[in-house]
Amino acid sequence: MNKVVVPIGPQHPLLKEPMSFLISLEGEQVVDSVLRLGYVHRGIEKLAQQRTYIQNVYLIERICGICSHIHTTTYCQAVETLLGLEVPKRGLYIRTLLCELERIHSHLLWLGVLSKNIGLDTIFMYAWRDREIVLNLMEEISGGRVSHAVNVIGGVRVDLDAMHIATLQNGLAELNDRVEELTRSIEHDRSFAARTRGIGKLTLEDVKRFCVVGPVARASGLNIDLRRDAPYGAYRDFEMEVPIMDQGDVWARSMVRMYETVQAIRLSRRIVEALPEGAVSVKAPRKVPQGEIVSRAEAPRGEVFYYVRSDGTQVPARLKVRTPTLTNLITLSKQLKDVQMADVSSVIAGVDLCIACADR
Amino acid sequence: MNVLQAMFQIFIFPGFVFLFVSALFFHWLDRKLIARFQGRIGPPWYQPLADFLKLFAKEDVLPQGTNLLFASLLPLVSFASVLTASFYLPVAVLTAPSFQGDLIVVLFLLSMPSLLYFLAGWITGGVYSILGGIRSLLQYFSYEIPFLLAVSGTAIASGSWSLADIRAAQLSSGAYIIPQWFGFLLAVSGLIGKLKREPYDIPKAQSEMVAGPLTEFSGKKLGLWYLTNHLQTVVGLAFLVNVYFAGYWEMNTLGGFIICYLLLILLQCLLSAISAIYARLRIDQLISLNWRVLIPLTLLHNLFLLLK
Numbered sequence: 001m002n003k004v005v006v007p008i009g010p011q012h013p014l015l016k017e018p019m020s021f022l023i024s025l026e027g028e029q030v031v032d033s034v035l036r037l038g039y040v041h042r043g044i045e046k047l048a049q050q051r052t053y054i055q056n057v058y059l060i061e062r063i064c065g066i067c068s069h070i071h072t073t074t075y076c077q078a079v080e081t082l083l084g085l086e087v088p089k090r091g092l093y094i095r096t097l098l099c100e101l102e103r104i105h106s107h108l109l110w111l112g113v114l115s116k117n118i119g120l121d122t123i124f125m126y127a128w129r130d131r132e133i134v135l136n137l138m139e140e141i142s143g144g145r146v147s148h149a150v151n152v153i154g155g156v157r158v159d160l161d162a163m164h165i166a167t168l169q170n171g172l173a174e175l176n177d178r179v180e181e182l183t184r185s186i187e188h189d190r191s192f193a194a195r196t197r198g199i200g201k202l203t204l205e206d207v208k209r210f211c212v213v214g215p216v217a218r219a220s221g222l223n224i225d226l227r228r229d230a231p232y233g234a235y236r237d238f239e240m241e242v243p244i245m246d247q248g249d250v251w252a253r254s255m256v257r258m259y260e261t262v263q264a265i266r267l268s269r270r271i272v273e274a275l276p277e278g279a280v281s282v283k284a285p286r287k288v289p290q291g292e293i294v295s296r297a298e299a300p301r302g303e304v305f306y307y308v309r310s311d312g313t314q315v316p317a318r319l320k321v322r323t324p325t326l327t328n329l330i331t332l333s334k335q336l337k338d339v340q341m342a343d344v345s346s347v348i349a350g351v352d353l354c355i356a357c358a359d360r
Numbered sequence: 361m362n363v364l365q366a367m368f369q370i371f372i373f374p375g376f377v378f379l380f381v382s383a384l385f386f387h388w389l390d391r392k393l394i395a396r397f398q399g400r401i402g403p404p405w406y407q408p409l410a411d412f413l414k415l416f417a418k419e420d421v422l423p424q425g426t427n428l429l430f431a432s433l434l435p436l437v438s439f440a441s442v443l444t445a446s447f448y449l450p451v452a453v454l455t456a457p458s459f460q461g462d463l464i465v466v467l468f469l470l471s472m473p474s475l476l477y478f479l480a481g482w483i484t485g486g487v488y489s490i491l492g493g494i495r496s497l498l499q500y501f502s503y504e505i506p507f508l509l510a511v512s513g514t515a516i517a518s519g520s521w522s523l524a525d526i527r528a529a530q531l532s533s534g535a536y537i538i539p540q541w542f543g544f545l546l547a548v549s550g551l552i553g554k555l556k557r558e559p560y561d562i563p564k565a566q567s568e569m570v571a572g573p574l575t576e577f578s579g580k581k582l583g584l585w586y587l588t589n590h591l592q593t594v595v596g597l598a599f600l601v602n603v604y605f606a607g608y609w610e611m612n613t614l615g616g617f618i619i620c621y622l623l624l625i626l627l628q629c630l631l632s633a634i635s636a637i638y639a640r641l642r643i644d645q646l647i648s649l650n651w652r653v654l655i656p657l658t659l660l661h662n663l664f665l666l667l668k
Contacts, residue, residue, distance in 0.1 A: 005492065006491065191641075340644065342568055
């Protein structure tokens with residue numbers, strides 16, 4: 001049978017962001033795939049070298065639409081350490097609370113995308129309906145559903161009052177029920193399992209070889225999570241267990257993400273309960289002393305890595321960002337080998353790509 | 361019956377216009393039900409009509425090199441074949457004309473759109489269209505056989521290949537839905553395949569094939585393809601009502617009409633619920649489900665009917 005090349009992207013109903021796959025098919029079998037990135041490259045690293053540290057917080061927030069808060073968190077952590085600032089505990093707690101809310105939002109969004117891709121529209125609608133709750137909570141706290149602009153160098157911009165805390169507690173309690181129900185239903189749904197089990201398999205060796213991070217690595221049995229291994233922010237004060245699966249397929253990734261969502265809700269509730277009193281931020285000087293630093297954080301998709309070098313002025317000399325999507329992306333060409341055409345959609349969704357992050 | 365009355369019956373009620381309205385109504389019902397199952401509000405009642413009018417007002421473009429005559433004929437022929445099938449069923453005529461073997465004719469006419477659907481993908485020539493077309497053909501050979509076998513169970517029970525005889529046999533012995541409920545379920549599975557609904561919407565799977573064979577179609581032709589599908593839903597359901605629920609409309613009364621229509625709505629609810637519950641099957645899963653499970657089961661079912 002002749003080879004057929006099916007173009008997926010840069011514009012395709014399967015992809016929410018522009019990226020290109022050229023899938024070579026023999027019958028329904030994928031024999032080769034070519035990936036192409038760069039359709040949303042905005043040169044953010046270069047732009048960051050032309051702006052002051054404070055302006056950069058708002059620039060970096062725009063790297064990603066889904067995990068905007070984790071980028072600013074990682075960046076602020078780096079600059080605060082360079083400055084030697086001690087962020088007040090309340091500020092750290094609020095920052096971490098938003099990280100967890102963002103994780104819930106990101107994982108629910110992802111569940112919707114995967115379900116849509118395998119033709120299970122009902123779960124898609126349910127997941128995105130429940131995602132509204134967490135979006136509303138984030139809007140309540142920060143004024144923005146997607147871009148929060150909560151982080152500033154030296155702490156956070158917003159403070160929580162008694163009313164915020166009551167809304168958060170109610171919202172999180174409701175969300176907990178909804179997410180547990182969603183988890184139960186996809187755990188036992190045979191048609192969901194038929195389209196995700198055994199697909200896009202990555203063994204533990206593959207994961208180590210490709211340096212995969214985040215839920216994709218945890219679904220293959222690699223026990224890594226920066227929130228526990230190298231705690232930052234309020235994670236230092238909380239014990240947490242990391243959900244691990246070892247099947248390494250799309251189904252395991254789904255389950256890892258769902259358990260993580262449940263856990264993130266639980267953690268958010270604990271953070272809200274344990275919120276310490278005090279100020280939320282300290283004033284930061286404009287000039288950053290000479291030095292270089294690496295900052296890491298656990299984004300919804302895995303480890304985010306920031307490198308900042310300062311030459312003693314108001315403007316960073318170099319800012320390097322490495323996002324989890326970029327490392328996980330490389331495994332796609334392996335995962336896409338010898339799957340059926342119909343599974344391409346669930347493999348691509350299973351990695352949870354964030355193209356805007358990867359392209360920057 | 362004078363000419364005017366006959367014309368009225370063919371074109372207005374219960375003919376073309378009534379069928380057209382029913383097709384749009386059932387499409388609306390389907391969308392509304394699925395929306396409610398998914399926790400959404402769903403479209404207003406005039407949405408299918410608005411969609412239809414919009415498509416008919418749109419510019420009609422096809423890729424260069426497509427055979428225009430063929431591309432226009434395909435949706436027309438498939439529309440015509442579904443319309444023709446409707447005239448053997450109690451949904452479009454008060455007293456359906458019947459002869460030995462019209463069961464086979466209706467089954468043939470109802471499967472025409474699937475074949476033409478494949479051709480539509482083939483002649484427009486985009487990569488999604490061709491792959492979608494091949495998939496629809498593969499799918500055709502899997503669902504059509506259990507459908508035929510399941511429906512032939514009713515012919516076995518009544519001893520006749522005529523729709524009118526099957527109806528009449530049920531009026532005396534009770535509807536076949538009770539003794540042949542299993543065959544009915546298999547026939548519903550086949551009908552879902554015919555209508556290319558979820559979970560059998562493999563040829564037009566949006567996340568892989570964009571819109572399958574219809575990817576390159578637009579404007580009036582696309583509108584006609586969609587209308588064919590909506591009409592096929594009503595006619596297919598009416599066919600099931602005829603062979604499994606005794607086709608109550610044959611009684612020619614208001615009561616019979618209402619019962620028939622309620623049955624159609626009930627069956628539509630069943631289809632919508634199935635669409636909302638299941639994820640799309642993969643083509644190899646569909647083929648192995650049909651050939652390894654459903655076909656042996658239908659054969660056993662028919663064997664049981666023959667021995668009884």
